[in-house]
Amino acid sequence: DIQMTQxxxxxxxxxxxxxxxxxxxxxxxxxxxxxxxxxxxxxxxxLICAASNLQGGVPSxxxxxxxxxxxxxxxxxxxxxxxxxxxxxxxYSTLWTFGQGxxxxxx
Amino acid sequence: EVQLVESGGGLVQPGGSLRLSCGAxxxxxxxxxxxxVRQAPGKGLVWVSRINRxxxxxxxxxxxxGRFTISRDNxxxxxxxxxxxxxxxxxAVYYCVTERSVTTAGTDVLDSWGQGTLVTVSS
Numbered sequence: 001d002i003q004m005t006q007x008x009x010x011x012x013x014x015x016x017x018x019x020x021x022x023x024x025x026x027x028x029x030x031x032x033x034x035x036x037x038x039x040x041x042x043x044x045x046x047l048i049c050a051a052s053n054l055q056g057g058v059p060s061x062x063x064x065x066x067x068x069x070x071x072x073x074x075x076x077x078x079x080x081x082x083x084x085x086x087x088x089x090x091x092y093s094t095l096w097t098f099g100q101g102x103x104x105x106x107x
Numbered sequence: 108e109v110q111l112v113e114s115g116g117g118l119v120q121p122g123g124s125l126r127l128s129c130g131a132x133x134x135x136x137x138x139x140x141x142x143x144v145r146q147a148p149g150k151g152l153v154w155v156s157r158i159n160r161x162x163x164x165x166x167x168x169x170x171x172x173g174r175f176t177i178s179r180d181n182x183x184x185x186x187x188x189x190x191x192x193x194x195x196x197x198x199a200v201y202y203c204v205t206e207r208s209v210t211t212a213g214t215d216v217l218d219s220w221g222q223g224t225l226v227t228v229s230s
Contacts, residue, residue, distance in 0.1 A: 001169055034216050036152075043220035044152065050212035087152050091215055094157075094166045096142075101151035 002026050006099030012107040019075040021102045023088035028068045032092035035073045039084045109134045109219040111203050116224030123193050129186040129203030137181035140206035143188050145199035193228045200225050
């Protein structure tokens with residue numbers, strides 16, 4: 001199985017901060033990496049697919065980059081509604097795997 | 108709007124079995140690959156299993172392989188997860204999720220999620 005290692009597992013940040021979350025794959029997954037935002041009691045929301053493709057309706061302050069084994073999700077200016085848990089998901093192999101999640105909390 | 112409703116969760120003893128169902132409405136589920144994803148209390152999302160449109164191809168995470176079986180009945184617009192030899196670590200909310208192809212990006216994504224059903228494995 002492909003293992004996905006996200007870091008950090010949690011972070012505290014203030015509104016307006018630039019936040020970067022990383023996700024590392026145990027082997028190359030080329031571009032097959034998606035990012036999700038999850039808030040308690042709600043369905044996870046797809047933010048970015050194929051490493052860098054922003055989904056419709058997702059604010060442009062979210063961006064993704066990377067390929068191969070290393071990927072990042074960046075929030076350029078953190079907003080109050082962005083406090084949530086973020087997950088990466090690899091879809092390269094027939095067995096998909098999530099990262100363990102990064103909880104973004106208010107400082 | 109796609110609607111997915113899971114059912115069948117509950118309390119079961121270690122070693123026991125449970126079958127989860129996921130009913131789809133307002134769309135034809137046979138048009139979609141489907142997944143099960145779980146989330147243990149206080150933990151992260153974990154991918155469990157995937158099935159193709161006609162049920163002829165399935166994949167499983169290693170930790171459920173040989174114990175869980177994903178299946179579907181397209182005539183009933185329903186997805187299933189048969190869970191045998193349950194362990195305490197299988198305790199989680201189980202979500203059924205549709206897969207969608209993003210052709211412009213050449214990839215597939217998890218798209219619509221049900222509200223989940225809680226499975227508790229405990230004596």
